Amino acid sequence: MRRLLAATLATVTAVTAPTASPAEPDPGNWDAVVTEARDQTVYWNAWGGSDTINGFIDWIASRVRADYGVTLEHVKLSDTAEAVSRVLAEKSAGKDDGGAVDLIWINGENFAAMKDQNLLFGPWVPLMPSWENVDVAGKPAVISDFTVPTDGLEAPWGMAQVVFYYDTARLSAPPKSMLALAEYAAANPGRFTYPQPPNFLGSTFLKQALIEFVPDASILQTPVDEADYTTATADFWAFLEGLTPNLWRSGRAYPQNEARQIQLMADGEIDLAISFNPNEASNAIAKFELPDTVRSFVFDAGSLGNASFVAIPYNANAKAGAMVVANFLMSPEAQAKMQDPNVWGLGTVLDLTKLNDIDRARFDALDLGVATLPPDQLGRTLPEPHPSWMVRLEEDWSDRFGVAQ
Secondary structure (H helix, E strand, C coil): CHHHHHHHHHHHHCCCCCCCCCCCCCCCCHHHHHHHHCCCEEEEEEECCCHHHHHHHHHHHHHHHHHHCCEEEEEEECCCHHHHHHHHHHHHCCCCCCECCCEEEECHHHHHHHHHCCCECCCCHHHCHHHHHECCCCCHHHHEECCEECCCCEEEEEEEECEEEEECCCCCCCCCCHHHHHHHHHHCCCCECCCCCCCHHHHHHHHHHHHHHCCCHHHHHCCHHHCCHHHHHHHHHHHHHHHHHHCHHHHCCCCCCHHHHHHHHHCCCCCEEEECCCCHHHHHHHCCCCCCCEEEECCCCCEEEEEEEEECECCECCHHHHHHHHHHHCCHHHHHHHHCCCCCCCECCECHHHCCHHHHHHHHCCCCCCCCCCHHHCCCEECCCCHHHHHHHHHHHHHHHCCCC
16 A cells, blocks of 8 residues: 555656646746736636535635635535536537636546546646645545546545544543454444445445455555455455444444434443544534533544545636635645634644644644544544445445345
8 A cells, every 4th residue: 555655646746847838827837827817717616505615615715815816706516517517518519728617626436537538637736835735645535536546636625534433431442443343342232333334424434444354455446346355355244244243233223324323322322433524523512412521533543534626627717716726725724724613624634744833823723622633633544445345345235234224
């Protein structure tokens, strides 16, 4: 895995400014980019279903307007595929410049599709001034979007990461690995569970466990049909076979979702639970959904994480302005604002040890909540497996352990 990460990082960080036509901004000349960006309007196509996130984007708009003279318009989407389809339609129509989409909040399959069809501008990301503070070594998800190398075509701006939370009133020392979790469950039957796959969080639990038990985790970065699946998953299924009888209700029922997990914890039926939001326990405490004795922890070897990205279409009308917005999204000021639970609470993509004292103080001053781990205690972020692994795990889990809801 380290060799793979090093090779990917070398590919990304070694890029130089692409040969650009006179109409294209040169990301290697940042001063020129900033000059060109002034008075541009950037149409950022991003999911618009959250008032919290919309408010943060509004704040970004106010800041880039004040500092750079860039007007940022939030084009609110219900599905990112809407923007991808728009760019594809423009390409089909021969509209190779002056496109309607300047910046897209994008992840996973949508990014892979745009990359495969040459619909993205770049590479540009490693040439951004803010890139120097991004935590590439500790958060490899910032250069690999669900196993697809970003190759400098999209900029990370937020992190989600697996954490566990537990009630200190009932459990003094939580298990810090899947093996330790199995031992805890055997000694305390019924005190742990996870949502039923294919619920996203339940499937995430399966992937987190698979990483620990697979003989060589690097194979998870390739499609499942390229691996010896039976050999790779043997220890993983043995782990689940041993764990399942010791789960809540002996594995004959599972919570449907994260909210049900919280309820089980609040009712004292379980002692620990999984989440993909490091702030979830603190938020639940603030809403009086969990007791204030609940705390969060991560496994010693790290936990799954993924990043939110922005990308610039190949035919964007305001490429310079889009780069300015993306660069500001990765800035310590914007990252600290985003991580504030009163604003949003999304995790930072930055390596805080790289920051100067003033910028580090922005994060140190945040009140993340009594149960939230500070960024430097979240541990190593493990990359997501190729999506095909999740599909196969969900199918096999259903055959082995699935129950009717």
